Amino acid sequence: MQERHFEQMKNEDGFIAALDQSGGSTPKALAxxxxxxxxxxxxxEMFDLVHEMRTRIITSPAFNSGQIIGAILFEQTMDREIEGMYTGDYLAEKKGVVPFLKVDKGLAEESNGVQLMKPINDLDETLKRANERNIFGTKMRSVIKEANPEGIKAVVDQQFEIGQTIIEAGLVPIIEPEVNINSPEKEKCEELLKAEIQSHLDQLGQDDHVMLKLTIPTVANTYKTLIDxxxxxxxxALSGGYPTDEANEKLAENKDLIASFSRALTQDLNVDQSDEAFNDTLQKAVDSIYRASVT
Structure with missing residues (x-):
């Protein structure tokens, strides 16, 4: 299965749905x-409600492998079931969608213009369970707010250090050093970030592979050398708080960069919508994000 999923993530058209809101962001997602x-x-009760929301999204006919090639899950979602199957198994077997797991524990306090990840003390156990649940890869997020070379280096060092542990567990890490879209130094941050990532990629072992999840860059195709x-x-690409239309417009300017959107995918869904209205709304969002991802 892992080889099939690797080929799907490497070569197939589509985008990744980010359904990984954790404890801190779940109330906002529910609101x-x-x-x-x-x-x-x-x-x-909160996590029960958000699982009901995610189940409604995942089981919708609009959520299909023809357009959505992967989905990122929150740890609790991985351990819950959809129609009698663990969520990762349901995604892979019923939907043909590659499952990923968010493994970070949130952000540390800002220092040197960045927020590193908090320690992931139970990472080995989490990765063991992820393998048991047929998860393909992981995702972990840091945030960059200022063009501080020391801070940006610390972010990328931490991401790749933990990423190596994930690789050794047989999973593919999604490295996510998000650049805040409101940073007045966003373009400079992206230049520094690209150089740091490039350096770490060049040091990976022969059989080591990673994925990258990056803020849509200010200058289109900034990350093309990383893509290649x-x-x-x-x-x-993360939507970073951009509304769907703006995120799609910016994404489409970047060759071979695909979406991994959360809010931009679900922003118009509502618990009170009929199934028909819900599925239609989700399909419109999926169609628009897919088009931007394959442009």
């Missing part, structure tokens, strides 16, 4: 979906 915080009394690097399976 956007039309479920306010007074609808749940505790975290268990032999150690890179695929480079995907």
């Amino acid at each position: 956007l979906y039309g479920i306010s915080e007074d609808a749940f009394a505790n975290d268990d 690097h032999p150690k890179v399976v695929r480079v995907v």
Whole structure:
């Protein structure tokens, strides 16, 4: 299965759906979906509701492997079931969609213009469970806010250090050093980031591969050399807070860069929509993101 998934991620047209909101971002995702915080009394109820939302998305006929080639899951979602199957198995076997797992534990406090990841103390156990759940790869996010060379180097060093552990566990890491779209130094951040990533890619072992998840660059095709690097399976773009139309427009300017959108995919979905309206709304978002990803 891993080889088939590798070929799918490497070569097939489409994009990755990011369905990995964690504890901190779940209330916002539910609010956007039309479920306010007074609808749940505790975290268990909140996670039940967000799993119902994700299940509705994943089981929709609009969620299909003809356009969506991968999906990123939150750890709790990986351990839950859809129609009697673990979520990763349902995605792979019923939908033909490659499952990924978010493994980071959130962001540390800002230092040197960046936010590193908090320690991932249970990473080995998480990777073991991910393999048992037939997960193909992982995702972990850092944030860059300023063009500080020391800070950006620290972000990329940390990402690739943990990425090596993930590779050794037999999974493909998605390295995600997000550049904040509101940074006044965004273009300079991207230049520094590209150089650091390039250096680390060149040091990977012969059989090592990674994916990259990057903010859509200010200058189109900034990351084309990374996309073409032999150690890179695929480079995907986060929407970064851009609304769907703007994110799609910017994405389409970048050759061979595909989407891995979260909010831009689900922003118009609502818990009170009929199944017909829900599926139609999701299909329109999928169509638009797919077009931008293959342009």
